[in-house]
Amino acid sequence: MGILGASVTVHILEDDPGVSDSLQTYMKGLGHEAVVYRDAESFFGREPPAASDTIIVDLFLPGIGGAKVIGWLMGLKNPPRVIAISGQAQSVIDRQLSGVAGNFDILRKPLSPHTIAQMV
Amino acid sequence: MTGSPEAGSVSDARLASVLDTAVDAILVINERGEILVFNKACEKLFGYTPEEAIGQNVRMIMPTGYADRHEGYIDNFLRTGHRKIIGIGREVHAIHRDGTEFPVELSVGEAFTPDGRQFIGIIRDLRPRKEQERRVNELQADLVHIARVSAMDEMGAALAHELNQPLTAIMLYLQAATRTLARAQENQVVPGDSFRQVLDKAVHEAERAGNIISRMRHFVEKRDPHRRAVDLNAVVDEAVELTLLGQRLPPRIERDYGENLPSAVVDPVQIQQIVVNLLRNAFEAVRDRPGPTVTIRTARVRDMLTVTVSDNGPGLNPGVVPTLFKAFSTSKRTGMGLGLSISRTIAQNHAGDLTVEPGGNGRGASFTLHLPVTSAVSQDDDEDKVGDVAAGKAGA
Numbered sequence: 001m002g003i004l005g006a007s008v009t010v011h012i013l014e015d016d017p018g019v020s021d022s023l024q025t026y027m028k029g030l031g032h033e034a035v036v037y038r039d040a041e042s043f044f045g046r047e048p049p050a051a052s053d054t055i056i057v058d059l060f061l062p063g064i065g066g067a068k069v070i071g072w073l074m075g076l077k078n079p080p081r082v083i084a085i086s087g088q089a090q091s092v093i094d095r096q097l098s099g100v101a102g103n104f105d106i107l108r109k110p111l112s113p114h115t116i117a118q119m120v
Numbered sequence: 121m122t123g124s125p126e127a128g129s130v131s132d133a134r135l136a137s138v139l140d141t142a143v144d145a146i147l148v149i150n151e152r153g154e155i156l157v158f159n160k161a162c163e164k165l166f167g168y169t170p171e172e173a174i175g176q177n178v179r180m181i182m183p184t185g186y187a188d189r190h191e192g193y194i195d196n197f198l199r200t201g202h203r204k205i206i207g208i209g210r211e212v213h214a215i216h217r218d219g220t221e222f223p224v225e226l227s228v229g230e231a232f233t234p235d236g237r238q239f240i241g242i243i244r245d246l247r248p249r250k251e252q253e254r255r256v257n258e259l260q261a262d263l264v265h266i267a268r269v270s271a272m273d274e275m276g277a278a279l280a281h282e283l284n285q286p287l288t289a290i291m292l293y294l295q296a297a298t299r300t301l302a303r304a305q306e307n308q309v310v311p312g313d314s315f316r317q318v319l320d321k322a323v324h325e326a327e328r329a330g331n332i333i334s335r336m337r338h339f340v341e342k343r344d345p346h347r348r349a350v351d352l353n354a355v356v357d358e359a360v361e362l363t364l365l366g367q368r369l370p371p372r373i374e375r376d377y378g379e380n381l382p383s384a385v386v387d388p389v390q391i392q393q394i395v396v397n398l399l400r401n402a403f404e405a406v407r408d409r410p411g412p413t414v415t416i417r418t419a420r421v422r423d424m425l426t427v428t429v430s431d432n433g434p435g436l437n438p439g440v441v442p443t444l445f446k447a448f449s450t451s452k453r454t455g456m457g458l459g460l461s462i463s464r465t466i467a468q469n470h471a472g473d474l475t476v477e478p479g480g481n482g483r484g485a486s487f488t489l490h491l492p493v494t495s496a497v498s499q500d501d502d503e504d505k506v507g508d509v510a511a512g513k514a515g516a
Contacts, residue, residue, distance in 0.1 A: 016289075018288075018321075018328065022289035023292055025293060025296045026292040026296040029295075060281075087284035088281055109287070109288045110284050111291065113291055114295075
C-alpha cells in the first residue's frame, strides 16, 4: 500500500458515480493508482490487468455482469486480486456467484474503508 | 287525506294507522306550507308531537337557509310547474327540535284534493348511511395505505441497496478526508482545494441518501387523503423517480408529457401510488425482453386528463384480463394481487377510471388512468347546487 506497502493499480468497475468516485479518491489517498470503469465492456476494452493489480468489481453492473468479469479474471494465468462488492441481499449475491470458482473476496455495501484498504 | 270532508272515518283511521306504522317519516303540507299530517316516525325524527306540529309551517323542521327559501320553492313550482324535487327525491338537510341539523333523503309527491293542492313528503334519516359511508371510506383509506406500504415493502431490498450506495461513498470520502487531515498534521503538504472538494462530495452523497429517505417517507406515511390542485406531470414524474429508486437495471423510460395541461384536483400521493404500481408491473413485463422500454404519456382527452403507461413486453395473457382488477387475483409470484384493484378504486374515487389495452401479438400492455379535468366539486359547492336547483332556477 502507498504508505504501508507498495503502490498498486486498482481497477474499479462500478456504475454508481458516487461510489466509484469515492473509491477512486480513497484509493488515491492511500497512494494507489486508481482507474474507474462504468461497465465491464470498457474494462475489457483495455489491456488485461497485471497479476499485481487489484480489481474491485460491483456485481450488479449494467450489461455484462460482475460475476462474468470475475469468472474471466479467475481464468487468467496469473489472476489479479479481486474484490467483489455488492449492496444486494446475500441470497442475490449467492445466486449471482453460483458457478464462479476461484480465490476472491466479497464485501457488502456499505463498504468498510478500513477493510477494503487492508485487502488492496 | 286528512282534512278531506268526504273521507269517511273508517278510511281515515286506516290511513292514520298506515302512516303511523311507516318506518319513514311522512308529512303532508298544503300550498302555504302548513303541516297537515305528521306521523309517528316524524315525531321520533324531529322531536315534535303531531299536536305541536300540525298547523305549523313546515319550515320548523328545516335549517334556516332552506326554511327561508322553501316558500320561494313552492311559489316557483306553483307558478311554473317546474318540477325540481317532486317525483325525484333528493338529499337535503333537516333540523331536530333540539337544533341538531342532519342529512335526510326527501321524496315529495303531490295530491290534488278538494282543499287544494297538497304535498306529501317522505323523509328518511341519512345519518346511519352517512356513518356507514364514513366507515367504508376510512377502511378504504386504510387499505390504500396498506397497499402503498406493501408496494414499498416489495421494493425494500432494492431500496436498501439504493441507500447503500451513498453511504458507501460518504464513508470513503470521509475516510479519505481524515487521512488527508492526518497528513496535514504531520506537516505534509496537502492540497486544500481537493480536501474541500472531497467534503463537498460527501455532503452531496448524504443529500442523495436523504432524498431517497424523504421520497420513501412521503409515500408510505399514513395521512388523511387530501385533494388539491396539482401539476399532473410533476406528480407523475415524482412517481417515476420513486419507482426507479428500487430498480438497479431499469428499462428505457420514455416520458411523453403533454404540455400546458390543466391542473388536476387529486390526492397526489394516491395518484402516485397508481403510477408506481403501473410502472412496476410494466418493468416486470419487460424484464428479460430485448430493448426493454416503458413509455409514460400524459395528455388531455376532451374533459379528462390521462396518464398512460405502456410497455413493449409480451402483452397480457387473455386469460387474466377478466379478473385483472379483482383483488387477490394475481398472476405473479410475489405480492398480494391488490395493486390494480386498489389503483382502480382510487381512480374511481377521483371520478376517473383505470382501463387496460391488453396488447399481445407483438404489442405490449397499456394501462390508462383517466382523471376529470375539473375533479370532484367540494361538498359545499355541491350543497349550494342542490339549493339552487331546488330553488327552481326555472328561468335557466
